[in-house]
Amino acid sequence: MTDYFANIPAIKYEGEGSTNEFAFRYYNPDEVILGKRMEDHLRFAIAWWHSFAYTGGDPFGGQTYERPWFGDSIEAAKMKADVAFEMFDILGAPFFCFHDADIRPEGKTFAETTKNLETIVDHIGQRMESSKTKLLWGTANLFSHRRFMAGAATNPDPEIFAYSAATVKTCMDATLKLGGANYVLWGGREGYETLLNTDLTRESENAGRFLQMVVDYKYKIGFKGTILIEPKPQEPTKHQYDFDVATVYGFLKRFGLENEVKVNIEQGHAILAGHSFEHELALAASLGILGSIDMNRNDYQSGWDTDQFPNNHGEMALAFYEVLKSGGFTNGGTNFDARLRRQSLDAEDLILAHVGGMDTCARALKSAAKLLEDGALEKARADRYAGWETPEAKAMLGSSLDDIYADVVAKNLDPQPVSGRQERLENLWNRFL
């Protein structure tokens, strides 16, 4: 046992009235909400990269954190894993997520890198035996190393495609071995810096082929989890091919993969793409591809990915309402793709940031569930579209422009608008926050 979190107690639920920093005020894992335990609704995951691998750097400054496990050795990687599981215990986190590069040192060769991965996967597997924390998803980091600077699956160089494909194979193996519920693809470098040197058609066809191989391999190895794509519009590239949910849907349809792959939606990425988080969730649910969420917060005045911990339960309730309305998570969950501010140096900061994020989500879930149970919002929505339930309306949808034209003329139709009642519905919403 490391002593990194010495003196930090396990976090327990104490209720709204608690003033204890080291307690949950809303997150009560066993509390039943809409017939399901809160823990099973939210399925919180801790992200290895932000919590254990991020050093505090930003584009204008270097490392600010001093963590005893920083370093490139297997020993450091094991210590990092040990600390991670200590944190999972403190928080009672049911899940974690990782990239290969977060958990293992890079080797000198592909083979050595793979061996390092296997060594650490074994180590993590051992830790999992004595832990209640499971793997929500694994993924491959195909963006940090300079070899990926021009993309992985969409690289102009076939050797890098090959290197990427081989890496994904090892990460899918690792995810399977650790019992992961999903496997994620984040195309951080799958995009371009300038159209001048880019062949959009070839790159997207290669990306489609790559994804098909991932799906094929899933079946080959008997992985039962869900394959997820994480949309993002830009940063680090000028343009990323997985811009947003609608773009990913079109990509999946193009390659016939819309029943094989779902999306992992991040709040910050939604914002950078010009959408609200709840829009992306609602759209994915409507298209049948809502898989999982990366929970964080993007500063509304910053044009880059700020990855902050969520702290506004009113906003998050809009998100969880969409999740609940879609039936809730199956394989998916709520992964904190959120990192400490670089000035938050202390072990306490790391724990308390998650406590705050978990409580914000729990509070939001409870509000969303109450509103859904109440039914008033869904009734108002249904009433607004009630006209479409008539036989005449259904018949019209099956007819043609000229038939409808004849009908409009015959009836001298002059439809009158009715109030959309937005503010009333916002007030209704606020009653449940």
Add this chain to the structure above:
Amino acid sequence: MTDYFANIPAIKYEGEGSTNEFAFRYYNPDEVILGKRMEDHLRFAIAWWHSFAYTGGDPFGGQTYERPWFGDSIEAAKMKADVAFEMFDILGAPFFCFHDADIRPEGKTFAETTKNLETIVDHIGQRMESSKTKLLWGTANLFSHRRFMAGAATNPDPEIFAYSAATVKTCMDATLKLGGANYVLWGGREGYETLLNTDLTRESENAGRFLQMVVDYKYKIGFKGTILIEPKPQEPTKHQYDFDVATVYGFLKRFGLENEVKVNIEQGHAILAGHSFEHELALAASLGILGSIDMNRNDYQSGWDTDQFPNNHGEMALAFYEVLKSGGFTNGGTNFDARLRRQSLDAEDLILAHVGGMDTCARALKSAAKLLEDGALEKARADRYAGWETPEAKAMLGSSLDDIYADVVAKNLDPQPVSGRQERLENLWNRFL
């Protein structure tokens, strides 16, 4: 003949050296570029709405223009048409575009509105007999009247769907009658203000059905033109369903219409969606759905649709390069969806704004054509992806993750990045501007 443009001469090509405000310095219709007349490349169109119907209003102020043809009568509408054709003659514009609401007064009933449309269509038809200016596209205004405030094809009220469908039928008839090369759908109100009162699934299914009806009707009446959707992300709504090219592509695939419908891409809408104009063009070309363009400029610091005339030929060259690379326009063209600033009150302003816009595009086209002819950029692009032309690379694309993995290990692959040469290519580009 009206005397609105009295004293303004027909605009002729005088070459780069000209200092005559009322002359083209680059646009030389008969000049042959890449084997085609410049006029046939650019296929400029004048937009009825901005040039003849816009009054100068903005969200904080009312009408600034005083045009003799403003008013709601048939007479005013005829005068507007007469002025329009005088302007087309002055500019030598080969095409124009219109919405129904631009050209006819609204009637008291649907039937009267339709009759008004037919009356003005006949009038315009007569004017076209003695003019060289043709119709690039017609469209229906399904957004200005209060009945459309909650959408047309996506309205919660089936009667408004019906009214919209009937209106589109009359506008397709009008477009056919006037020999239009395309028919456009712009979903200005097809979106939402708040998710709280919106049924995304139903609205998008209705939109898909509506579009199918439009395609069916096209075949029924023997319209040979192209059906175009114009993407736009937002404004007037918070979110529009036709957000950008990728979103429209997904929508078309979803409803099996990707071979029936193309896109009409606007510079300003690309910018509001977080893309460069050339990105949207390149993507549409890559997906096989590039139809036509709405030429304008969006101020980069303004978050709304500024619809300015283009004035930076360097930027426009990037756009025309994509158009040329895709093979150039067939039915499509370059419609000036650009309006005078509201302080530009004079008849001269209206003419000269178009002169500047046409010259900017012509200059851009010439630069783009020279670079394409030169071949250096395409050669650099091909070289960058040359690895993919090898049999090994092609074989790899047909293999699997585990086969590739075995190969990477066997070869101890360690691919090295090569320079993307962005700045060199930008310099190359600049040689042709």
Add this chain to the structure above:
Amino acid sequence: MTDYFANIPAIKYEGEGSTNEFAFRYYNPDEVILGKRMEDHLRFAIAWWHSFAYTGGDPFGGQTYERPWFGDSIEAAKMKADVAFEMFDILGAPFFCFHDADIRPEGKTFAETTKNLETIVDHIGQRMESSKTKLLWGTANLFSHRRFMAGAATNPDPEIFAYSAATVKTCMDATLKLGGANYVLWGGREGYETLLNTDLTRESENAGRFLQMVVDYKYKIGFKGTILIEPKPQEPTKHQYDFDVATVYGFLKRFGLENEVKVNIEQGHAILAGHSFEHELALAASLGILGSIDMNRNDYQSGWDTDQFPNNHGEMALAFYEVLKSGGFTNGGTNFDARLRRQSLDAEDLILAHVGGMDTCARALKSAAKLLEDGALEKARADRYAGWETPEAKAMLGSSLDDIYADVVAKNLDPQPVSGRQERLENLWNRFL
């Protein structure tokens, strides 16, 4: 009495548990918060323009509302005023705000316009005699009419400067007559569309001179209220001179008016300028120029002024915390510069939007007050800067670079960073929401 709000009851406080749409759940005017009645803290005002003059138009569509008082006559203007006071009574609104153009019809001449203003001011004055609602501020609309298209105080035409100055004189007179607590200047057209035709130096000097005249006239007529400038970055212009609080401060300093004029800060304008609302409030308080607030909400994904009613109390609490910390309003107040969505057609919508907005603010105020009373946040802030309270630190501020250099070398100073504790403070904040 009009019957526009027939069947809508006066809104009363019923407490958090109430499910009555037509009741306050948080706004309890007589409840004492930090030693002051809630009504006296918040000083809510209703904006004449949005509530009674806005027709539902937007850049892509016209009027959607059908109000019996719409029209250009004195009678319509009186009816509008009567309805306004009925609404003030229903809401128990302590204040209202107006532009001249909201309350009176434009006349054929300046004199007639002034006479119309005086007539309606008299009418409003009579209504105020039997009402508890007072005037928070008046202002002149120097942006809607075409004469102001190129600015008012910054117009290239001195006659328009004159017309604007004369108009402001009449509006200040009206504000004085109605007992207004402030007089506001909103420079909606004081800016430019293009630098190409703009003389920045002359325009800003004229603006400075104009403001001085306003201050002089205030003293001349014995107006005891505060002169306020409302910052806004753009829209309708490309650039507005009153971009944000910092810009207005520089302008005031330049013309020596920083002790005469304060700012009226709007949430939506802060967002459009790239700031959070609380930033603008905190900065103005720090600079000693915080006057009043225009309460609304700007959609974070829309790049124009959306002027929605606030509905997120967590965000608003951050704003009211700054107001409370600065000592609270003196002359200023909370003006709802918020308008119904254009689809919200009904009288009920108008009332309930304000109910929701007032409740959101009241809830926010209560949270902010509790946190301020608790003192934990201010203690954390004071602790963070405690080093500056030492004599050494104060002495250092009075010394010089080379003295400090000598000291750093002598002490071999190697200062270590300490945690900024952002997430912990966010958690603390959330305890009070």
Add this chain to the structure above:
Amino acid sequence: MTDYFANIPAIKYEGEGSTNEFAFRYYNPDEVILGKRMEDHLRFAIAWWHSFAYTGGDPFGGQTYERPWFGDSIEAAKMKADVAFEMFDILGAPFFCFHDADIRPEGKTFAETTKNLETIVDHIGQRMESSKTKLLWGTANLFSHRRFMAGAATNPDPEIFAYSAATVKTCMDATLKLGGANYVLWGGREGYETLLNTDLTRESENAGRFLQMVVDYKYKIGFKGTILIEPKPQEPTKHQYDFDVATVYGFLKRFGLENEVKVNIEQGHAILAGHSFEHELALAASLGILGSIDMNRNDYQSGWDTDQFPNNHGEMALAFYEVLKSGGFTNGGTNFDARLRRQSLDAEDLILAHVGGMDTCARALKSAAKLLEDGALEKARADRYAGWETPEAKAMLGSSLDDIYADVVAKNLDPQPVSGRQERLENLWNRFL
């Protein structure tokens, strides 16, 4: 001599027709423009940080460049300097700029760091003896090291203020020693991440005091150059105190330093602040504080500082027109605060990026100069404001609201708007590109 640029020739002017990548097509140092050599107009500087210290990292990836001089030793730093001067020679760069941290390795103590700085300054001084390249400005890096994570002059910890002040002293000494024409302050960390832990008043007062010390020290050591502040709105912080030109002006006025300090304006920072580059230049010129420019380009669709090389001469011409109109640079110059894309790995890329940037600026300068010489734009501007030159207009500016009111009524003034002619002026502008 290093052989890093072996085989790359010195870049010469060959004229527009040249197709030689390694030649200038517009930049002709000795060509006389408006009575001054082009080199003396543009005063190009190479930035040490981007060209020699940037490793190719971004927020999602590490080093991509492999430069022989990377490392933390004095030897590496000397090699870096040697390569730098070789590049200056190849480009014929008249100036360079640096931060202390770019040129020297950090020491274990402040004293050692200072000694390292002095060692390298001596080395650079020697190189300058045999070079024509001079120092445009020096500056201190008070943002990269973790000690500055919460600010330098605005840090909550007085010891960090002290460390920063001492560092600036050493950098001003170095700048003086190397004959620098300016000294720059860039407040990269002078701002905040969250208002919750920030004391705006104290921080800004300390910043004012710090700046006063810098000015005092300038006089003390007899530095004749200009002190410059570089505005930036955000990134790395959520908010930076030097948001934009207007904000800096207000800050200078507040502390009485508006005649002592000017601004160094960067294109990318202007864009991030919501302004055009030419706006910031024009405003600074109008306020008398235009000092120097940091030349680069910000991608319009990216919300972070992209620092690309400029490549659109049409846009840059708008910038240089403002510089020329203000009288041109005195101490200031055109510093390329632009970095290679991280995929541009080669030595050739580094040279050619600068060649392209210099040519873009030279071409822009020539266009701007021609238009200024032509006089048509300035005449149009003067005509637009001609009314203000009449005695009546001048008298009005000296009068009062009530006098003006009386005059407006007496004359029954009804001013009519005139066209702003924006598009015509844009066409005029384009004639000179």
